[in-house]
Amino acid sequence: MSWWLILYTFSMLARYQPRKWSEALDVDKSANAAALEYALEITLEVIPHLVLEGLDQEPVLLARPMAF
Template sequence: MSWWLLLYSFSMPARSQPRKCTGALDIYRSPDAAALEYALGMALEVIPHLVLEELHLRPVPLSKPLAL
């Protein structure tokens, strides 16, 4: 549930203030850009696996360990 909350909270400002969010992801101007990119990258790895588990209604082992 935390992943859904994180992605939802990222999407709200992206819709209402797209220029500010684009600036926040600029690695050369924003001190938070690296952390935001890391969180979004982890979400790309984790969310599909969680959806697969829900579709199968059982835990599904990961094929490879997550790269932290």
Template sequence: MSLQEIDAAISSGLPEEQLQDLRDYFGRSRPTRADLRSALFSTITRKYAHQRYLFPAPAGLSESLHPLMAWWAVLYALSMLARYQPAQWAGHINVDDSQHAVPIEKLLERAMGHLPVLIADTIDEVATWT
């Protein structure tokens, strides 16, 4: 969503219930345009690796895919390939013969670095739910 689209959404007016939530959140009777932009941006993005990212919403769901679920899906698919198709898996990770070996290795290295932090962040996120 572009800044112009965010401005248009703000200008068209938010429902009174959402405005009251924003007033409560920001502790002001009238949130500023920057407050509204920040709040709207926070609703359409997810925090991941100390930044905000847009994640797709799977078909039929209104919310975007959580980063932990995205990692789970990728690693689950790779684990199924390794377990049930070991010959194909061995071919894919053979650095001498496969163009997929290095990207798979980099993906798994990144997973080892990202997942412990992501799991801790997700636990903190869930712990703050009311």
């Protein structure tokens, strides 16, 4: 559920505050840009597995452990 909350928050920020979202992703100006990019990159790997788990109703092991 946390992943969906994070993605929802990111999407609301990108939609309703695009200038702040762009500034947050600017690596040269934002201290949080690297963390945001990492979170979005991990999301591309995790969400498909979560969707598959929801459809199959069976746990799916990730191909490699997530490193934070």
